[in-house]
Amino acid sequence: MAHADTHAAHDHDHDHKPSGIGRWLFATNHKDIGTLYLLFALLMFFIGGAMALAIRAELYKPGLQFFDPGFYNSLLTSHALVMIFGAVMPAFVGLANWMIPLQIGAPDMALPRMNNYSFWILPFAFTLLLSSFFTAGGGPAGGWTLYPPLSLQAGDSFPLTIFAIHMMGASSIMGAINVIVTIMNMRAPGMTLLKLPLFCWTWLITAYLLIAVMPVLAGAVTMLLTDHYFGTSFFNPAGGGDPVMFQHIFWFFGHPEVYILILPAFGIVSEIIPTFARKPLFGYDAMVYATASIAFLSFIVWAHHMFTVGMPLAGEMFFMLSTMLIAIPTGVKVFNWTATMWKGSMTFEPPMLFALAFLFLFTIGGFSGLMLAIAPADFQYQDTYFVVAHFHYVLVPGAVFAIMAAVYYWLPKWTGHMYNMRLANWHFWVSTVSVNVLFFPQHFLGLAGMPRRIPDYSTQFTDWNMVSSVGGFVFGFSQILFVILIWQCVRGGAKATDKVWDGLSHGLEWTVPSPAPYHSFDTPPEVH
Amino acid sequence: MLNRKVLSALGVLLGAAPAVAYDSSYNMPVGVTQIAREVHSLHMIVFWICVAIAVAVFGAMIYSIIAFRKSKGAVADTTMLHSTIVEVIWTTIPVLILVGMAVPAAKTLVRMDDTRNAELSIKITGYQWKWQYEYLGKGISFYSTLGAESNYARQLHSGIDPNTVKDYLLEVDHEVVVPVDTKVRLLLTANDVIHSWWVPDFAVKKDAIPGFINEAWFKSEKIGHYTGQCTELCGRDHGFMPIVVNVVSKEDFARWVADQQAAAKAAAEGAAPTATTATTIAPAASAAAAR
Ligand SMILES: [Cu+2]
Numbered sequence: 057m058a059h060a061d062t063h064a065a066h067d068h069d070h071d072h073k074p075s076g077i078g079r080w081l082f083a084t085n086h087k088d089i090g091t092l093y094l095l096f097a098l099l100m101f102f103i104g105g106a107m108a109l110a111i112r113a114e115l116y117k118p119g120l121q122f123f124d125p126g127f128y129n130s131l132l133t134s135h136a137l138v139m140i141f142g143a144v145m146p147a148f149v150g151l152a153n154w155m156i157p158l159q160i161g162a163p164d165m166a167l168p169r170m171n172n173y174s175f176w177i178l179p180f181a182f183t184l185l186l187s188s189f190f191t192a193g194g195g196p197a198g199g200w201t202l203y204p205p206l207s208l209q210a211g212d213s214f215p216l217t218i219f220a221i222h223m224m225g226a227s228s229i230m231g232a233i234n235v236i237v238t239i240m241n242m243r244a245p246g247m248t249l250l251k252l253p254l255f256c257w258t259w260l261i262t263a264y265l266l267i268a269v270m271p272v273l274a275g276a277v278t279m280l281l282t283d284h285y286f287g288t289s290f291f292n293p294a295g296g297g298d299p300v301m302f303q304h305i306f307w308f309f310g311h312p313e314v315y316i317l318i319l320p321a322f323g324i325v326s327e328i329i330p331t332f333a334r335k336p337l338f339g340y341d342a343m344v345y346a347t348a349s350i351a352f353l354s355f356i357v358w359a360h361h362m363f364t365v366g367m368p369l370a371g372e373m374f375f376m377l378s379t380m381l382i383a384i385p386t387g388v389k390v391f392n393w394t395a396t397m398w399k400g401s402m403t404f405e406p407p408m409l410f411a412l413a414f415l416f417l418f419t420i421g422g423f424s425g426l427m428l429a430i431a432p433a434d435f436q437y438q439d440t441y442f443v444v445a446h447f448h449y450v451l452v453p454g455a456v457f458a459i460m461a462a463v464y465y466w467l468p469k470w471t472g473h474m475y476n477m478r479l480a481n482w483h484f485w486v487s488t489v490s491v492n493v494l495f496f497p498q499h500f501l502g503l504a505g506m507p508r509r510i511p512d513y514s515t516q517f518t519d520w521n522m523v524s525s526v527g528g529f530v531f532g533f534s535q536i537l538f539v540i541l542i543w544q545c546v547r548g549g550a551k552a553t554d555k556v557w558d559g560l561s562h563g564l565e566w567t568v569p570s571p572a573p574y575h576s577f578d579t580p581p582e583v584h
Numbered sequence: 585m586l587n588r589k590v591l592s593a594l595g596v597l598l599g600a601a602p603a604v605a606y607d608s609s610y611n612m613p614v615g616v617t618q619i620a621r622e623v624h625s626l627h628m629i630v631f632w633i634c635v636a637i638a639v640a641v642f643g644a645m646i647y648s649i650i651a652f653r654k655s656k657g658a659v660a661d662t663t664m665l666h667s668t669i670v671e672v673i674w675t676t677i678p679v680l681i682l683v684g685m686a687v688p689a690a691k692t693l694v695r696m697d698d699t700r701n702a703e704l705s706i707k708i709t710g711y712q713w714k715w716q717y718e719y720l721g722k723g724i725s726f727y728s729t730l731g732a733e734s735n736y737a738r739q740l741h742s743g744i745d746p747n748t749v750k751d752y753l754l755e756v757d758h759e760v761v762v763p764v765d766t767k768v769r770l771l772l773t774a775n776d777v778i779h780s781w782w783v784p785d786f787a788v789k790k791d792a793i794p795g796f797i798n799e800a801w802f803k804s805e806k807i808g809h810y811t812g813q814c815t816e817l818c819g820r821d822h823g824f825m826p827i828v829v830n831v832v833s834k835e836d837f838a839r840w841v842a843d844q845q846a847a848a849k850a851a852a853e854g855a856a857p858t859a860t861t862a863t864t865i866a867p868a869a870s871a872a873a874a875r
């Protein structure tokens with residue numbers, strides 16, 4: 057510790073690390089901003105999680121226990137918005153901030169001030185969103201998909217929600233620009249694009265997706281706003297508008313958004329598995345091309361979210377087939393990860409455990425996704441708990457587990473301390489068991505006929521809802537272990553080495569001291 | 585009860601008990617129409633293909649985890665890091681499997697889309713939060729809302745145990761009555777926000793959208809009561825606008841139609857002014873709602 061400090065001070069005596077609150081308010085350092093993003097995401101994970109537990113408490117048994125159905129709708133709407141835009145996306149941006157300069161051998165992100173703005177917009181956006189709960193008519197209750205005409209019936213929460221979404225979108229676009237500019241211009245000499253670590257690759261592609269689709273969302277919600285307040289009729293059939301057009305525009309954003317939430321997770325898993333299998337990633341080039349194909353396909357599959365709106369047969373056929381195609385590059389990824397483990401020499405430290413859980417459980421979400429692609433069967437699955445189970449499998453043991461794997465992988469590099477492995481193992485096992493108890497029964501509920509977004513249900517759905525709620529509470533409370541572990545690790549612990557892990561050390565981040573120096577690389581490293 | 589279901593579900597997961605796979609508490613119902621059966625078998629085919637792939641892929645992962653661990657002295661073999669042949673193989677095989685799935689799916693999709701030659705047409709309009717059914721050319725029209733008993737029980741702090749209500753949340757005041765073995769065409773629209781009309785046993789789910797008329801059809805092969813729910817979030821009481829379809833014999837249906845028409849006629853003669861006001865009020869009210 058002391059050694060690292062003197063080392064850092066010696067190498068970086070021109071560093072004027074600001075102190076006090078100013079260090080965070082006016083932060084331009086990629087590590088400080090990364091930390092802000094990650095802490096913000098953690099806070100939102102708990103706020104969104106509290107909403108989820110309120111939902112699971114209401115659904116524990118039939119009959120309305122706690123909430124008015126209108127408030128229940130606000131809970132499920134805000135849960136989704138908070139988790140997607142407040143927890144998962146900022147967590148990935150935080151990881152990008154911390155790791156991209158370290159992985160490409162750059163001193164910082166390319167646009168540090170914009171980096172500051174893009175973070176500091178978020179607390180305001182979410183204050184706006186959450187304050188809508190206290191307006192006349194309560195919080196937004198039309199679902200995070202904001203389908204008109206229903207979303208237009210909202211009270212005073214409506215403009216707050218729309219502006220919050222605008223701000224989140226602006227923040228995401230700025231973050232994405234920063235990632236692209238950094239990766240394109242600040243790579244160490246010798247680091248060609250096809251030597252880029254996969255986390256950077258997946259983030260680069262994600263950033264392009266963000267820039268392509270966030271303006272589409274902004275446009276869609278702006279049209280909602282003018283429909284509500286300025287007498288336009290984009291989506292109002294009484295004025296000649298078309299409510300289905302909103303769904304097309306929304307999902308043109310929404311489907312790439314799904315990959316925005318998972319591609320960085322692919323990158324993280326592609327970093328971790330080789331380390332602990334002690335074998336370089338199998339089929340690196342194929343992994344890059346598969347990621348790019350998934351990104352391309354994400355633009356031509358959007359209407360599979362709306363098979364029941366009554367599209368022409370040709371449309372349904374096209375979107376069914378294009379959606380099925382996604383299984384191919386996704387399969388390639390899963391096969392390559394498996395091939396990386398094959399004939400490796402594996403150990404099972406916490407990051408690897410989370411990456412393996414990702415591998416199994418994300419794949420289950422992939423299977424249900426393939427089932428959902430089959431349009432005739434989708435008519436039975438659409439808007440039931442089967443869909444809820446599907447997207448929670450890809451988002452919770454998928455995206456969220458990958459974020460946790462990343463934290464467990466890089467936390468020693470960030471703090472300079474090893475963390476409590478025993479506690480991490482407990483966190484892993486309790487989370488992994490309970491997340492399945494939580495979400496697996498929801499497949500059964502959906503197939504048996506339980507629609508999603510209902511506060512009460514017919515009595516034949518009781519058993520599985522009880523199981524799911526129990527799993528939900530165990531999963532929710534087990535996340536406190538994660539917070540305790542991070543807190544302890546920041547405060548102290550065994551000194552982490554530069555290399556941190558006894559595994560295959562790949563990537564420039566393992567060549568700098570732990571904790572990583574304030575300005576990652578003052579002189580660019582040479583990559584061969 | 586719970587234990588039995590958990591155990592049999594585990595049985596299904598392990599592929600050991602296909603016989604119980606039809607218990608509707610954890611799988612899609614087989615249904616009572618030709619289309620529903622096709623959809624169910626598509627669902628099961630794709631499910632079993634997924635299970636087969638899962639056995640292969642998870643098998644390889646689990647084998648790696650067991651066999652190639654450092655604690656057992658495994659040494660990483662870093663000689664093969666990419667293989668074009670392998671990549672081509674594991675791209676081609678999924679393509680073939682997908683084509684195998686797409687062909688029957690496309691065939692079913694085409695059949696579902698064919699609403700021609702219907703013998704009975706019913707226009708369904710979604711409202712917040714009820715359904716209206718109009719039998720085209722028969723002069724029958726009525727609203728269908730959540731049954732009174734369920735409605736009492738579902739209120740916050742009602743003090744009524746839902747388990748004591750028969751068909752809790754799946755009972756209505758006026759059921760849709762249709763004849764068996766008859767192709768029934770549905771014309772769906774909505775008056776306020778988007779709703780979605782779903783009866784799992786018919787494999788029919790179609791959105792009811794204001795300003796649009798969507799089509800769907802079913803031909804039930806079995807007499808009985810079939811229930812469903814609104815499946816598009818439509819506001820506060822989205823969870824409380826169920827659907828009950830009563831499939832009866834053709835004779836019973838003819839009798840029901842005659843009864844309804846007689847009742848409508850009597851009502852029209854007995855209370856003509858009220859009936860007119862009701863029809864003129866409806867569009868005005870909906871215009872007010874749209875504002
Ligand atoms: Cu509805």
